[in-house]
Amino acid sequence: MQERLSPTQQQLIEAFQRGFPTTSRPFATIAEQIGSDEGSVMAAFADLKNKGYLARIGATYATGRVGASTLAAMEVPQSELEKVAEKISRFTEINHNYEREDKLNLWFVITGATRNDLVRTVEAIEAETGHTVHLMPMIEHYRLDLGFNLQWN
Amino acid sequence: MELTELHHRLIEQLRNGLPICPHPYAVIANTLGITEEGVISALDQLIENGLINRFGMILHHRALGYQANAMCVFDVPDPMAADIGRAMARLPYVTLCYRRERVAGVWPFNLYCMIHGRDKHTVRAQIRHMTARLDLCDMPQKVLFSKRCFAQRAGKYGAVPFTAKNMAGGQHGSA
Structure with missing residues (x-):
């Protein structure tokens, strides 16, 4: 590439x-x-x-200092996965949404201005998809997003 | 630092990214109804105070050739999490490292790191190196490679509480 x-x-x-x-x-x-x-x-x-290399020129924020966010995961039957993922991606509060190799197979990040906004989004997602959203909020960070090297490690 | 309404509106505008034109901050200023200097000084404040931890090019890592993205999770005793996390963060191939809350009965893991690499084979070797180096072999752990990416975009951190546009607009428009 x-x-x-x-x-x-x-x-x-x-x-x-x-x-x-x-x-x-x-x-x-x-x-x-x-x-x-x-x-x-x-x-x-x-x-x-x-060409799809650059998503945008923008900002990443210090987690917990600007707004609120949490990692979240869901267990979705494989046959429904695409449909459920699409529903979740439609929420503008979602900024990452990945299928991963696990029983908990859909992982996403929920963002909001306040913790109450997160709670509302979780409730809306559960209502719309019929699946439980498990939350893994951050307690402490040891390394923040520093961008990517072009040289391979 | 206390965030003002202007900061919130600026954060919301930045989700779309800076336009690629000679005076991009003037374009944002126009949208917000303030001066270019006002935008630049509000942005500088967010950067200087560390609320923005990175301002610049946000790349699609898959397009750059980082095809394998592993989320490694460990269940480590809470009192040890910070020491292990800091050691993990120093490894050159670890891109992110966090301690998170466990989910009782569902997800016992409390320490997370992300490794982005060229392919799964390389990343697996890095994970083996990490677990040996940090003596994590006996800790319960899992590696979750990503499969499909359904969304990767900016977070919605800005509250826009006072504008008529926000009050009238639906919450879940397409992004």
Whole structure:
């Protein structure tokens, strides 16, 4: 996959998963830092987006300090899994939703502004799917999301 | 740091990502009805105070070639969880590491780490290395590889309590 990334795109991925500039013209700031020009940098970002590498330029938050969130899991019969997963993904409060290899086979993250919002979402999901949502809220984190390396570990 | 209504609205706007154009903060400012400087200073506050732990490119790891994503869970004695968790977090292949609440009668595991790797074979070798290195062989544990990804997008952390748009809109629109 990585062969299709241009040197500029690789450079962007290595340098700007953190510390994206908060200047008036951030793409021009980046261009200055990597020795390019604003138009080329914007084109490189747009191409990464179009090709599905870049989800968005945005923020990840310190869990527990902004809003509320919890990991959740559900046991869903295989025959219903796709339908139930689709129902859950339709909730805008869900930000990750994965099938995993276990009896508890559907894992998702519920987000909200407050804990009460989480409770309401859980109740709505249970009502809509007919399955129990098990919650595994975080107690402490030891490593937060730092982005991905292009080099393999 | 106390979050203001503006911070909440900014957080909500950032879910869509920054537009790729010469003045992206001005575009967000326009939507929020404030100045570009106002957006940048509110964002800088969130970053400087550590509420935003990372601001930048959020990537689809599967597209980048990280095809195997393992959630490793362990049932470790609570008093040992922090020490083991911190040691786990120092391993170069561990991308996330948390202590979570157990679910009585359903899920006894309290320590979680994520390993994203090129393929299952590589990730399995890393898990073997981790369990040996941290002496976890005797702890109850499971490895849950991900299969299908049904959704991966930004969390909805911003409350937008005071706007007419929010009051009128349905809660579960398509994202």
